[in-house]
Amino acid sequence: MDPNVEWESSQIDPDVPFRASSNHRHHTWAKTYHSFPEIYIQPRTTKEIRKVVALAQRCRRRLVVVGCGHSPSDLTCTSSWMVNLDHYNKVLTIDKSSNCVTMQAGIRLYDLMAQLKENGLAMPNLGSIDNQSIAGAFATATHGSSTRHGLLSQSVRSLKLMLADGREVLCAPDQHADLFSAALVSLGALGIITEVVFQAVPTFKIQWSQSLHPLEEIIGDWERGLWTRAEFTRIWWLPYKKKAVKWTADKTEENIRLPPSNWWTGMIGFHTYHTLLYISTWFPRILPTLESFVLNVQYGFTHDGAHKTGVQDGQSGLLMNCLYSQFVNEWAIPLERGPEALTRLSAWLHGDQTTSQIPYDLNGVYVHAPIEVRVTDTSTNPGVRPYLDNTVPSGPTLYLNATLYRPYNTDPPGWKRYYEAFEWLMKELGGRPHWAKNFSTVTKDEIHSMYPKMGEWLQVREEVDPEGTFVGDWHRRLLLPSDRGEVPLRLEERRLREETASTGGVNWFGQLPAKSSSPHSSDESLGMIHGSEAGHSDTLPTSATKTEEQGC
Numbered sequence: 230m231d232p233n234v235e236w237e238s239s240q241i242d243p244d245v246p247f248r249a250s251s252n253h254r255h256h257t258w259a260k261t262y263h264s265f266p267e268i269y270i271q272p273r274t275t276k277e278i279r280k281v282v283a284l285a286q287r288c289r290r291r292l293v294v295v296g297c298g299h300s301p302s303d304l305t306c307t308s309s310w311m312v313n314l315d316h317y318n319k320v321l322t323i324d325k326s327s328n329c330v331t332m333q334a335g336i337r338l339y340d341l342m343a344q345l346k347e348n349g350l351a352m353p354n355l356g357s358i359d360n361q362s363i364a365g366a367f368a369t370a371t372h373g374s375s376t377r378h379g380l381l382s383q384s385v386r387s388l389k390l391m392l393a394d395g396r397e398v399l400c401a402p403d404q405h406a407d408l409f410s411a412a413l414v415s416l417g418a419l420g421i422i423t424e425v426v427f428q429a430v431p432t433f434k435i436q437w438s439q440s441l442h443p444l445e446e447i448i449g450d451w452e453r454g455l456w457t458r459a460e461f462t463r464i465w466w467l468p469y470k471k472k473a474v475k476w477t478a479d480k481t482e483e484n485i486r487l488p489p490s491n492w493w494t495g496m497i498g499f500h501t502y503h504t505l506l507y508i509s510t511w512f513p514r515i516l517p518t519l520e521s522f523v524l525n526v527q528y529g530f531t532h533d534g535a536h537k538t539g540v541q542d543g544q545s546g547l548l549m550n551c552l553y554s555q556f557v558n559e560w561a562i563p564l565e566r567g568p569e570a571l572t573r574l575s576a577w578l579h580g581d582q583t584t585s586q587i588p589y590d591l592n593g594v595y596v597h598a599p600i601e602v603r604v605t606d607t608s609t610n611p612g613v614r615p616y617l618d619n620t621v622p623s624g625p626t627l628y629l630n631a632t633l634y635r636p637y638n639t640d641p642p643g644w645k646r647y648y649e650a651f652e653w654l655m656k657e658l659g660g661r662p663h664w665a666k667n668f669s670t671v672t673k674d675e676i677h678s679m680y681p682k683m684g685e686w687l688q689v690r691e692e693v694d695p696e697g698t699f700v701g702d703w704h705r706r707l708l709l710p711s712d713r714g715e716v717p718l719r720l721e722e723r724r725l726r727e728e729t730a731s732t733g734g735v736n737w738f739g740q741l742p743a744k745s746s747s748p749h750s751s752d753e754s755l756g757m758i759h760g761s762e763a764g765h766s767d768t769l770p771t772s773a774t775k776t777e778e779q780g781c
Contacts, residue, residue: 230249230250230251230268231267231268233288234249234268234284234288237284237287237288238280238284241280241283241284241287242276242280245274245276245277245280246273246277247270247277247280247281247284248270248271248272248273248277248316249268249269249270249310250268250269251267251268251269253265253266253268253269253311255269255295255298255305255306255307255311256298256734257298257299257300257301257302257305257734258297258298258299258301258360258554259301259554259555259556259557259635259734260554260635260638260730260732260733260734261301261302261554261556261635261667261734261735262301262302262303262306262734262735262737263730263732263734263735263736263737264303264305264306264307264308264736264737264738264739265308265736265738266293266307266308266309266310266311267290267308267309267310267741268310268311269311269313270310270311270312270313271312271313271314271315271316272312272314272316272317273316273317274317275391275397275423278312278317278391278421278423279391279395279397281310281312282391282392282393282395282421282698283395285310285698285720286393286696286698286720289719289720289741289742289743290309290310290720290741290742291307291309291310291697291698291699291700291701291720291721291722291739291741292309292310292311292312292421292698292699293305293306293307293309293310293311293312293417293699293701294311294312294313294314294364294365294417294421294422294699295311295312295313295365296313296314296315296335296337296360296361296362296364296365297337297360297361297362297365299358299360299361299365299665300369300665300666301555301556301557301666301667302665302666302667302668302703303702303703303724303735303737304416304417304664304665304701304703305417306701306702306703306724306737306739307701307722307739308722308725308737308738308739308740308741309722309739309741312421313335314333314334314335314362314364314421315335315337315362316335317333317334317335317423318332318333318335318336318337318340318362319332319333319336320332320333320336320341320344321333321424323348323350323429325348327428328350328428328429328430328431329386329426329427329428329429330345330350330426330427330428330429331424331425331426331427332363332424332425332427333423333424333425334362334363334364334388334421334422334423334424334425335362335364336362336363337359337360337361337362337363338352338355338358338359338360338361338362338363338366339359339360341363342359342544345429345432346432346542346544349431349432350429350430350431350432351429351430351431351432351433351543351544352381352384352427352429352430352544353378353384353428353429353430354372354373354375354378354381354384354547355373355381355544355547355548356371356372356373356381357548357549357551358548358549358551359544359548363425363427364388364422364425366381367380367381367382367385367413367414367425368382368412368413368414368415368416368417368422369414369416369663369664369665370382370414370615370617370618370619370620370663370664370665371665372603372605372620372628373461373547373603373605374461374462374463374603374604374605374628375460375461375462375604375605375606376456376457376462376604376605376606376625377460377606378605378606379605379606379607379610379620380414380605380607380615380618380620382413382414382615382618383607383610383612384427384428384429385413385425385426385427385428386401386426386427386428387399387400387401387402387404387409387425387426388400388401388409388412388413388422388424388425388426389422389423389424389425390408390412390415390419390420390421390422390423390693391420391421391422391423392419392420392693392694393420393693393694393695393696393698393699397423398420400412402612402613406613407685407688407689408689408693409613410613410614410615410616410682410685410686410689411615411616411617411685411686411689411690413613413615413616413618414615414616414617414618414664416617416664416704416708417699418690418694418699418700418704418708419689419690419693419694419699420693420694420699421699432542432543432544433480433543434480434481434482434483434485434540434541434542434543434546435460435461435478435479435480435481435540435541435542435543435546435547436478436479436480436481436483436538436539436540437461437476437477437478437538437539437540437541437546438476438477438478438536438537438538439474439475439476439528439536439537439538440474440475440534440535440536440537441472441473441474441475441524441528441530441532441533441534441535441536442472442473442474442475442533442534443471443472443473443533444466444471444472444473444571444575445471446533447464447466447473447475447571448568448571448572451567451568452565455475456564456604456625458477459477459478459479460478460479460480461476461477461478461479461547462475462476462477462478462604463476463601463602463603463604464476464601464602464603465598465599465600465601465602466571466598466599466600466601466602467520467523467524467598467599468520468574468575468578468596468598468600469516469517469520469578469598470517470520470521470524470598471575472524472533473599473602474524474528474530474599478546478547480543481540483540484540485540485541485542486538486539486540487539487540487541488537488538488539498526498527499552502522502523502527502552503552503553503636503637504636505519505522506519506553506597506634506636507636507637507639509595509636509641510636510639510640510641510642513595513641513642513643514595516595516596516597520598523598523599524598552634553634553635553636554634554635554636554637554638554733555632555633555634555635556632556633556635556640556641556644556648556667557630557631557632557663557666557667558630558631558632558633558648558651558652558662558666558667558668559601559628559629559630559631559662559663559666560628560629560651560652560655560660560661560662560663560668561619561620561621561626561627561628561660561661561662561663562621562626562627562629562655562658562659562660562661563621563624563625563626563627563658563659564604564621564624564625564626564627565624566627566658566659567602567627567629569658570627570629570654570655570658571602572584573585573586573587573654574587574600574629574651574654577589577591577650577654578591578594578596585654587650587653587654588653589646589649589650589653590646591650593642593643593646594643594646594647594650595641595642595643596631596633596647597632597633597634597641599632600629600630600631600632601628601629601630601632602627602628602629602630603627603628603630604625604626604627604628605620605625605626605628606620606624606625606626607620607621607622607626608620608621608622608623608624608625616680616682616683616685616686616689617664617680617682617683617686619661619662619663619664619679628663629655630663630666631647631648631651633647635733637733638732638733638734639733640733645669648667648668648669648670649669649670652668652669652670652671653670656671656675661679661680671707673706673707673708673711676707676708683708687708687709687710695718696718696719696720697717697718697719697720697721698720700718700720700721700722701721701722701739702722702723702724702739705717705721705723719742720742722739722740722741723739723740724737724738724739724740725738725739725740726738
């Protein structure tokens with residue numbers, strides 16, 4: 230580690246550890262992006278987090294908080310300082326009268342669910358995975374698939390946020406409401422979420438049913454109860470076969486009944502499919518045939534109407550195996566536009582330009598199965614709506630997820646044009662991209678037009694972090710206004726270059742501010758730490774105070 234950083238650390242609250250290491254290589258879960266942070270920090274206490282923030286100010290370094298890195302974009306890439314809260318992961322209190330659970334923000338969902346289960350509680354809804362930290366999950370607008378549930382953030386009752394000036398601020402619907410609305414989908418640009426109060430529910434089991442149907446049957450049932458009969462519903466669409474697997478689930482008191490396992494569900498099936506996908510990168514014409522293989526072997530279905538059922542613990546039953554490295558491009562559109570979206574995308578994939586009206590050439594484009602179709606409804610939620618909530622405010626929201634596997638970290642052929650066509654259609658249907666996924670054709674102006682509350686979010690962000698301690702190239706490219714002429718903030722990190730990684734994916738390199746040789750001592754930063762500790766954690770200044778130009 231840089232000796233100047235070590236010296237600064239020794240001057241600022243020397244009794245508080247600075248748990249940092251160098252030579253860390255960060256990559257997204259899918260290994261789509263790799264970056265090389267200057268130092269990698271794993272604090273274990275609130276005091277340690279506050280010290281990290283103070284040192285970043287003095288050393289002129291941006292801070293990036295990362296959990297499991299499941300977002301396949303460059304959102305978490307940095308050459309600056311990376312903070313991981315895996316050791317800041319305790320459940321602090323469980324209020325049995327209200328089922329409200331207070332926890333440190335770094336706890337992973339699988340750890341949280343295990344501790345909830347021990348206390349007869351559960352999360353009311355889940356996305357597809359449980360690897361995320363609780364803060365990372367709701368800060369990127371993670372959702373499940375149910376018209377009776379919204380985003381995961383809907384269950385957040387309050388949170389604490391460590392700001393760039395070292396203050397830990399408590400915000401809730403009735404306390405710093407603007408900051409709360411911004412922080413529920415913060416995208417890492419406001420500060421470090423340190424504590425979360427989450428509304429849990431009594432533990433439950435689900436009885437699920439999975440069945441095969443022609444796509445036209447799914448579309449025909451769209452407004453006849455497809456999404457409302459059961460509490461949880463999702464569709465896996467196999468585009469070449471023009472079929473779909475429908476999965477529905479309701480809560481039950483029946484005994485656990487797991488589906489029978491077969492060779493596919495083990496390592497043999499996993500590696501067989503992986504190898505076939507890899508072969509398809511060189512011979513993509515096998516993909517329509519491979520789709521039949523997936524349908525018959527993975528799902529065990531050979532004819533329309535085939536089905537299977539099971540009873541599982543609600544927490545595990547709502548999850549799914551993401552299998553391999555993948556690009557994921559998911560968009561939220563009004564639920565009523567779903568039949569049009571599926572019909573037009575299906576027509577395009579089968580060469581019917583007249584029906585699809587998608588102005589992109591299909592030649593050389595092949596896709597993977599399944600295309601995931603999910604639903605949420607935040608319109609009935611009486612609580613706070615995040616400023617950057619990507620769901621439809623006036624009714625149910627449909628999510629279309631165009632997943633493309635990257636077998637053995639190899640990009641599939643034609644993926645860029647496929648996503649250009651997919652995103653063009655989604656935008657025409659009034660869609661918004663999922664913040665944590667791969668979207669590439671969306672401009673800053675388009676993003677701003679999609680979010681009526683973007684101005685409020687940007688105002689809050691400017692107030693709590695005027696120097697860009699938590700701002701990176703992704704934020705600048707898509708969110709931050711251009712009225713400064715793209716002049717970077719004092720601590721903002723900009724992308725310097727990208728290179729093809731030898732192991733697949735992209736190596737990302739950022740441009741860091743030059744370290745200044747300061748005539749000042751560390752007294753200012755020390756005062757910031759002690760002042761923050763002395764102040765109330767629920768105090769938010771009307772405007773953030775800029776620290777002096779000083780550093781390592």
